[in-house]
Amino acid sequence: MASNAPAIFTVTSAVSLTGVAVAGAVGYFASRALLPKHIRWQDKYAFIWLTFDGIIHLTLEASFLYYSTFGRTVNTGTGPMAQVWREYAAADFRWGVADPTVVALEILTVFGAGPMALYIAYQIAADDPARHYWIVVISTAELYGGWMTFCPEWLTGSPNLETSNFLYLWVYLFFMNVIWVIIPLGLMYDSYGFIATAVRKTQAQDATKKAQ
Template identity: 70%
Template structure:
């Protein structure tokens, strides 16, 4: 997701100057999303900055976590928490400034844009990281409790 979809946004917003002035399949996909949030069409500096972190930081971290998962290395849980916090922070920094200024770039007058594009599609980036953090917490805490129990015996 980060590499292909958000990477395409980043490419269009830096080399193509903006989604709105670009052409192609990914430009059309992002143009559709800009109907709900216009910042994505004009290469808003805050959004582009967050996507630089997501693509250049999040993508390598995702690949690293996948390699740990393949090896069944429990250290993956630490990195899952790190990535999940980054996802939550990125979502917060994408939308909180917009909410604080009265949401001038968000089109909430259309049910599709509000409930599908803005709420559903962005909730995925909240629900999944929270779920992964709870799962990793259970693994980390369970391991520490088991180690403490062995040490105490």
């Protein structure tokens, strides 16, 4: 008797994850080509992440926004990107039907976070300390976006999440979302240290000048 359970891994799964890996590889090789050798390891990995982040927002998530705002949905759309998003929508049904909360968050993500991520990567390459302010801004936005994506589901018993499939639960829902929590928190911690140290140093210098 044939099973009706969804396949754990499909061709679309492979294509989707390969696309994500390619975005990460672009970030890595861009860091090798554009960053000075003496750069801190924290800045190197921040550059790789932000480049990856910007590419994902401006390609993969932009395609979702296209399917969800031009009178169609992922479930009714055609083309390879629609197929990729239908794969993810099998894990979180809201992405297949253009849920208004998800679409609203993606508008901010595509048009705000995507360009900002690439701009901050440019600031890192230029060794502009102003990047630390923008890192805090984008990290806060990423954390808020993740919270507003999943908190409504948790409060209502997660009716739109498919958790019985290993790939859907642990790769699509958990891993592909938790990295947008852990990494922004790490970036905020590093930038907080930089900003706080710089401000305290300036404050101490000002106090010394006033005392003279």
